[in-house]
Amino acid sequence: MLSEDMRRYARQIPLLGIEGQERLKGSGVLIAGAGGLGSASSCYLAAAGVGHIRIADSDAVEISNLNRQILHRIPGIRKAISAEDTLCSLNPTIEVEGVDICISESSMDDLLSGIDLIVDATDSFEVRYILNSAALEHGLPLIHGAVSGFDGQVTTIIPGRTACLRCVFPRPPPRDAPPVIGATCGIIGSIQAMEAIKMLTGLGEPLANRLLIWDGRCAQMDEISIERNERCPDCGGRSISDDARSMISR
Amino acid sequence: MRIRLRSFGSLRRDLGRDLMLEIDEGSLLRDALLSLPRHERLLDGLKIRDDVYVLVNGRSVSDISTPLKDGDEISIVPAIIGG
Numbered sequence: 001m002l003s004e005d006m007r008r009y010a011r012q013i014p015l016l017g018i019e020g021q022e023r024l025k026g027s028g029v030l031i032a033g034a035g036g037l038g039s040a041s042s043c044y045l046a047a048a049g050v051g052h053i054r055i056a057d058s059d060a061v062e063i064s065n066l067n068r069q070i071l072h073r074i075p076g077i078r079k080a081i082s083a084e085d086t087l088c089s090l091n092p093t094i095e096v097e098g099v100d101i102c103i104s105e106s107s108m109d110d111l112l113s114g115i116d117l118i119v120d121a122t123d124s125f126e127v128r129y130i131l132n133s134a135a136l137e138h139g140l141p142l143i144h145g146a147v148s149g150f151d152g153q154v155t156t157i158i159p160g161r162t163a164c165l166r167c168v169f170p171r172p173p174p175r176d177a178p179p180v181i182g183a184t185c186g187i188i189g190s191i192q193a194m195e196a197i198k199m200l201t202g203l204g205e206p207l208a209n210r211l212l213i214w215d216g217r218c219a220q221m222d223e224i225s226i227e228r229n230e231r232c233p234d235c236g237g238r239s240i241s242d243d244a245r246s247m248i249s250r
Numbered sequence: 251m252r253i254r255l256r257s258f259g260s261l262r263r264d265l266g267r268d269l270m271l272e273i274d275e276g277s278l279l280r281d282a283l284l285s286l287p288r289h290e291r292l293l294d295g296l297k298i299r300d301d302v303y304v305l306v307n308g309r310s311v312s313d314i315s316t317p318l319k320d321g322d323e324i325s326i327v328p329a330i331i332g333g
Binding site for chain 1: 255258259260262264281301302303305307308309310312325327328330332333
């Protein structure tokens with residue numbers, strides 16, 4: 001490890017070990033969405049030293065985004081460019097790739113090239129189902145997060161081992177653009193980053209088969225044990241992939 | 251029989267956080283849900299609303315005719331969408 005990296009990560013190497021830090025450096029993470037959740041999760045993953053961050057979003061920054069989307073400063077700029085600039089300045093020692101693309105089934109193979117883990121930071125269940133299917137197909141962990149108002153939820157989906165997103169949320173809810181407190185995105189996005197770091201380094205216990213629900217009004221965190229649905233149209237009957245097995249056994 | 255019912259997020263204010271329901275043996279999920287004073291927050295007629303998810307023992311359930319048994323746990327989760 002470079003001496004610069006030893007100094008930069010000196011306060012986390014005692015937790016991750018040099019091996020864990022090297023694993024982060026050798027990892028690729030796709031952050032799907034450069035909004036509120038993408039802002040929090042990407043900043044912490046970049047600062048932690050994830051070696052390759054690809055962050056995808058097809059929107060331009062609007063002034064109403066700025067209460068929560070701390071990646072961005074200037075309305076009108078493409079979010080992919082703004083995110084790349086912010087993350088590169090936060091940690092110039094990693095590779096950051098802002099991708100200005102609408103996430104679709106046809107774009108997933110390219111988006112997942114060289115990627116070890118997906119962070120769900122989107123704002124629609126239609127796109128979340130695309131991420132879910134791609135994660136299952138490629139055997140990649142998917143860290144699901146969502147926010148509304150003071151509330152949020154997060155779970156870690158490990159193909160073949162845990163309930164998938166469709167097992168828990170079998171139908172898309174009505175489309176909505178809910179109001180949200182920026183700090184809610186910070187809480188849920190930070191948990192997503194923590195889950196990603198754990199999965200990439202093999203440390204700790206992942207938030208597997210548990211849906212964590214944050215109630216910000218009452219400052220309460222609860223969890224629901226969740227189970228796979230054998231008849232799930234997305235994951236039913238799939239066995240664990242070799243890639244996922246390798247990731248889990250780290 | 252006794253059924254535990256937990257609700258989360260914005261639904262807590264209408265439904266209560268953690269309830270223990272006493273309902274008849276052989277009751278269905280709809281019997282438990284209809285016993286709640288503010289069940290219109292969950293049900294659209296006899297269907298679960300589109301913006302609500304109901305889990306029984308950690309399994310997402312869409313059919314309110316699902317039979318319940320003593321000790322089952324119902325979780326009611328509002329749709330949380332934003333990113």
